[in-house]
Amino acid sequence: MATETAGKNVTDILRTAGLRPTRQRVSLAELLYSKGDRHISAELLHEEAVAASVPVSLATVYNTLHQFTEAGLLREVAIDGNKTYFDTNVSEHHHFFIEGENRVIDIPGDGVGIGRLPEAPAGMEVVRVDVVVRIRERQ
Template sequence: MPETHRDREPQPTMSEVDHVEHTHSCNVTEMLRDAGLRPTRQRVALAELLYSKGNRHISAEHLHEEAVKAEVPVSLATVYNTLHQFTEAGLLREVAIDGTKTYFDTNVHDHHHFFIEGENRVIDIPHDGVGLGRVPKAPEGMEIVRVDVVVRVRPKS
């Protein structure tokens, strides 16, 4: 018996697929504009890579690798510049480890981190996982912006 158009599952039209992709890009575009950044093609592409996987911690090198795999034509220097621009605009939080390794956190709310040695991986500490008894007074003319705690861990021997 020949298949009729009523027998087939409805398939999304190209315009529906385009609409979904366009809606996602528009959300990223709006986010960049709201942060005071011009939504250039590279910024939009990097923001989509950053925020499409939920909250995470990522290095510039790893984001560059993701961009290359996604065929986003961007240099490592541009990735670094963009990550720093996003941080200054409040879209990312910078997590420095030993002053030699920097990760960028898509969760900008106050929280602390574990750094897993040997894996070079950063994970969030649950919100109530760290209690600070005292924080020093800021030097004259300065204010404390935030306190970052990084607890270094490794598997037991």
């Protein structure tokens, strides 16, 4: 039986997003959303799945996270092009990346102001602006 997520059953959430609620998708969704809003890498979610006895490969975790992102259930946060986190909070907001800890935390929605954006090339439109502010402890 699927757990409740923000008052909704994860099976219903998947169906509403246009995704078939397979056993693996439901199990991964339960792991993702059972701890509230958070930023997670595919590797960490895979570790949590293994610890919870969910039989799933790392490749399936990656595929599922990308499917959830395409369906609007997650937001992808790319750091340096080689590290990707998935955010369960899909609202408009930006992020701090804590160097040395490899941790991502939210900046409140009004915490960043964008004064001017370039015009998109012909036939294109700006969909979203993602700001990642890198921080570290003072030396």
